[in-house]
Amino acid sequence: MAGFQPATHIxxxxxxxxxxxxxxxxxxxxxxxxxxxxxxxxxxxLLFDVLPIAGTAAAIAFLAVHPIGATELAxxxxxxxxxxxxxxxxxxxxxxxxxxxxxPAAAAALAVxxxxxxxxGVVSWVALHRRHHECSDRDGDPHSPNLAGNGLKGRLRGxxxxxxxxxxxxxxxxxxxxxxxxIKNRALVRVARLYYYWVTLGLLLPALVGGLVxxxxxxxxxxFLWGGLVRMFVLEHVIWGINSxxxxxxxxxxxxxxxxxxxxxxxxxxxxxxxxxxxxxxPDSPSFGLRWYRLxxxxxxxxxxxxxxxxxxxxxxxxxxxxxxxxxxxxxAPSTAV
Numbered sequence: 001m002a003g004f005q006p007a008t009h010i011x012x013x014x015x016x017x018x019x020x021x022x023x024x025x026x027x028x029x030x031x032x033x034x035x036x037x038x039x040x041x042x043x044x045x046l047l048f049d050v051l052p053i054a055g056t057a058a059a060i061a062f063l064a065v066h067p068i069g070a071t072e073l074a075x076x077x078x079x080x081x082x083x084x085x086x087x088x089x090x091x092x093x094x095x096x097x098x099x100x101x102x103x104p105a106a107a108a109a110l111a112v113x114x115x116x117x118x119x120x121g122v123v124s125w126v127a128l129h130r131r132h133h134e135c136s137d138r139d140g141d142p143h144s145p146n147l148a149g150n151g152l153k154g155r156l157r158g159x160x161x162x163x164x165x166x167x168x169x170x171x172x173x174x175x176x177x178x179x180x181x182x183i184k185n186r187a188l189v190r191v192a193r194l195y196y197y198w199v200t201l202g203l204l205l206p207a208l209v210g211g212l213v214x215x216x217x218x219x220x221x222x223x224f225l226w227g228g229l230v231r232m233f234v235l236e237h238v239i240w241g242i243n244s245x246x247x248x249x250x251x252x253x254x255x256x257x258x259x260x261x262x263x264x265x266x267x268x269x270x271x272x273x274x275x276x277x278x279x280x281x282x283p284d285s286p287s288f289g290l291r292w293y294r295l296x297x298x299x300x301x302x303x304x305x306x307x308x309x310x311x312x313x314x315x316x317x318x319x320x321x322x323x324x325x326x327x328x329x330x331x332x333a334p335s336t337a338v
Contacts, residue, residue, distance in 0.1 A: 031171035048118040055229025075227030086113025099286040116202030127178035136258035163244035203228035254281035272296030
């Protein structure tokens with residue numbers, strides 16, 4: 001495995017690794033940690049990370065009152081797909097890595113759908129993920145599974161931290177440092193400020209549909225549970241699995257400075273996110289699969305937006321760039337001695 005190389009520049013922010021501005025003036029704090037932020041983190045953790053677990057258990061128990069039907073399955077699938085695409089295409093590929101450009105209406109719609117997932121406001125999410133890329137699998141990474149020690153105990157502790165527990169309390173990346181482009185975008189900031197309203201809307205919509213279809217309060221509750229909390233539970237654990245398991249297990253076709261791995265078997269379930277080593281090797285690529293035959297629904301949506309004129313600058317890494325990072329090619333290349 002290649003050694004980790006220290007970052008000397010953060011392309012997404014324009015600030016150097018030492019935290020100084022472009023003019024070399026006053027240093028910016030990269031992270032913020034105080035009791036007020038920790039209280040907000042604990043509240044968000046309980047509401048949107050723990051509650052969906054309880055909601056999933058309640059949905060199973062509620063089957064005794066209202067058996068699951070086609071409406072619940074349709075709500076679960078459609079809400080998972082819409083909010084999942086909001087995360088992978090909007091939050092991740094568009095806003096974090098600027099892998100393509102999108103029309104304002106499309107960008108706003110993706111931001112709203114991503115907000116409905118309940119994984120944090122768009123500006124905070126982007127700042128956290130940019131810090132993850134800067135410090136991936138090194139000190140400062142908010143959710144690495146590889147920093148908890150060696151042996152089985154250390155690996156299990158690392159997986160538990162990276163998959164779930166890190167969200168209880170963590171240093172908050174300074175959005176002025178990590179997301180200055182987003183806080184200058186007034187339309188996006190307006191969407192971010194309404195984050196809790198969007199999450200609530202994402203829970204109430206399936207409840208409304210369930211109530212209208214079944215014409216009963218049990219239908220509304222069932223729609224709320226399956227299209228809201230269960231959907232949130234499923235999507236969250238899929239995304240968290242990328243942070244945890246795919247930094248320990250899977251294939252590694254490309255050189256990258258961290259321990260990212262591909263898990264192609266989960267490509268459809270993760271909407272393309274499980275091509276994780278590909279993504280870390282080429283974070284500016286709108287396609288995580290990189291090849292047409294690798295399933296990547298997130299990229300399919302980007303191509304559809306491009307065909308519709310709602311997205312542009314959709315550029316994949318060149319063959320030469322991919323070949324230069326391919327591990328098998330490097331190992332087979334003849335070495336030269338001086």
